[in-house]
Amino acid sequence: MSAHHSIFGVFSEENITGVANKNQSLKRTIINYLDVTAHATIADLSMELGISPPKTTSLINELIQDGLVQDEGKIDSTGGRRASMFGLVAESCFFIGVDVNRYSINIGLLDFKKNLVTVKMQVPYNLENTKESFEELITIIKKFIAELEVDRNQILAACINLSGRVNTTNGYSYSYFHFYEEPLSATIENAIGIRTFLENDSRAMAYGEFHIGTVKTEKNVLFVNLDYGIGLGILIDGKVYYGKSGFGGELGHVPLFNNQIICHCGKKGCLETEASGQALLRIFKEKIEQGSTSSLVKNGMLPEQLRLDDIIEAANNEDVLSIELIGEIGDKIGRGIALLINIFNPELVILGGSLIETGDYIRLPIRSALNKYSLSLVNNDTQLRLSKLGKKAGVVGGCLMARNRLLSMV
Ligand SMILES: [Zn+2]
Numbered sequence: 001m002s003a004h005h006s007i008f009g010v011f012s013e014e015n016i017t018g019v020a021n022k023n024q025s026l027k028r029t030i031i032n033y034l035d036v037t038a039h040a041t042i043a044d045l046s047m048e049l050g051i052s053p054p055k056t057t058s059l060i061n062e063l064i065q066d067g068l069v070q071d072e073g074k075i076d077s078t079g080g081r082r083a084s085m086f087g088l089v090a091e092s093c094f095f096i097g098v099d100v101n102r103y104s105i106n107i108g109l110l111d112f113k114k115n116l117v118t119v120k121m122q123v124p125y126n127l128e129n130t131k132e133s134f135e136e137l138i139t140i141i142k143k144f145i146a147e148l149e150v151d152r153n154q155i156l157a158a159c160i161n162l163s164g165r166v167n168t169t170n171g172y173s174y175s176y177f178h179f180y181e182e183p184l185s186a187t188i189e190n191a192i193g194i195r196t197f198l199e200n201d202s203r204a205m206a207y208g209e210f211h212i213g214t215v216k217t218e219k220n221v222l223f224v225n226l227d228y229g230i231g232l233g234i235l236i237d238g239k240v241y242y243g244k245s246g247f248g249g250e251l252g253h254v255p256l257f258n259n260q261i262i263c264h265c266g267k268k269g270c271l272e273t274e275a276s277g278q279a280l281l282r283i284f285k286e287k288i289e290q291g292s293t294s295s296l297v298k299n300g301m302l303p304e305q306l307r308l309d310d311i312i313e314a315a316n317n318e319d320v321l322s323i324e325l326i327g328e329i330g331d332k333i334g335r336g337i338a339l340l341i342n343i344f345n346p347e348l349v350i351l352g353g354s355l356i357e358t359g360d361y362i363r364l365p366i367r368s369a370l371n372k373y374s375l376s377l378v379n380n381d382t383q384l385r386l387s388k389l390g391k392k393a394g395v396v397g398g399c400l401m402a403r404n405r406l407l408s409m410v
Contacts, residue, residue: 010066011156011406026051026059031068031088032409039072039085060086067092068112088112094150095406096158096194097398098141099201102127102228103307105137106391107144109155110399114212119395120144127163127176134177138191145192157195159402160188161204161394163229168246171198199401201225201394203249205352205387206233207240207410208397214388218348222340223387224251226333226355226362228277228308234344240410251336252276275332277308277355283325284311294321308354315358326358327365334369341374341382352387359386 010027026049033048034040046056063069070089074082090113099106108119123140126133145152164175171185180187189196206223215221219238225231230252234241242248252272253265263270273279285303296314315322355362370379387393404410
């Protein structure tokens with residue numbers, strides 16, 4: 001018997017009725033329970049599901065036949081009684097996460113037990129809102145799948161992280177690749193032959209941190225993505241917050257400045273016009289034009305060729321102009337986060353995105369701005385930490401999104 005047909009049976013959304021439907025739903029509950037507890041006995045499961053031990057045994061046997069669950073042997077429980085423990089089978093099925101960045105793609109494969117088994121970082125790519133850029137994305141995903149050693153039928157879902165406005169419920173993207181009438185998720189699904197979800201890039205990174213990153217017991221957490229843009233992921237009472245259409249968290253477009261700079265969203269005075277990586281590049285070029293010096297320019301690089309990574313690297317190599325400008329945008333980012341702290345009273349704010357590779361150069365001005373601009377009674381509750389997953393936050397979060405949305409656990 002080939003296992004993947006049964007796996008699809010458990011996760012299928014086809015309309016089945018009566019006993020089969022009830023059993024499918026109970027099997028999903030067992031999977032969700034084992035996901036949280038790692039192992040459980042028939043007695044645990046029977047109590048959790050409110051069904052008899054013989055019925056539980058029969059469902060567990062079906063899940064074992066499906067290849068999703070295994071008997072892990074007898075393990076001493078606290079009372080000294082020995083009962084068989086059951087757990088998920090890591091290599092029974094897999095999930096793909098695709099983290100699309102401005103100049104590169106990170107792509108990874110996660111197994112059923114949330115281990116990242118393969119990851120390819122920094123695959124060169126140019127994100128533009130063109131059909132060519134879209135085709136290139138599809139090519140990169142197909143190549144990654146073709147090189148995997150797992151049976152492609154065992155890959156149950158993929159999640160694509162894109163910046164900008166993404167409606168995760170219907171799979172439409174409004175900032176990139178919106179040339180087709182059908183949802184973008186459906187176009188990608190047809191092209192790669194795997195069930196596909198879309199997610200906003202910052203929210204996917206936040207999701208990675210919330211599940212296997214720096215978040216431990218905290219339930220009210222903000223994740224701020226500091227990159228070319230400024231993104232936000234929000235966790236309230238332990239649940240990811242989306243807003244009505246999935247557009248919640250547009251911190252970058254909060255109109256904090258009374259300037260005349262037109263943001264790429266079309267409005268004026270957005271936080272991104274003065275505090276994003278994009279703004280940092282613009283200000284850096286202006287400073288060079290006004291006669292400031294930097295090791296980057298001395299090394300022969302033309303200001304228009306500069307990428308954000310160049311300034312980050314220069315700062316880490318003690319380039320004074322880069323360090324100063326990162327300090328200036330850090331103060332402005334801090335103003336934006338102060339606003340969030342006053343509104344949300346979070347217990348933890350995580351800083352992520354490529355700018356955090358400058359460490360204290362970005363963290364300290366943000367910390368000091370938080371003290372300056374937010375209410376001290378409120379910010380006393382808030383810890384500020386750097387992302388633990390770092391560059392991998394997006395790919396880990398994307399894989400977890402694919403897995404957990406298929407299991408209906410998001
Ligand atoms: Zn804007």
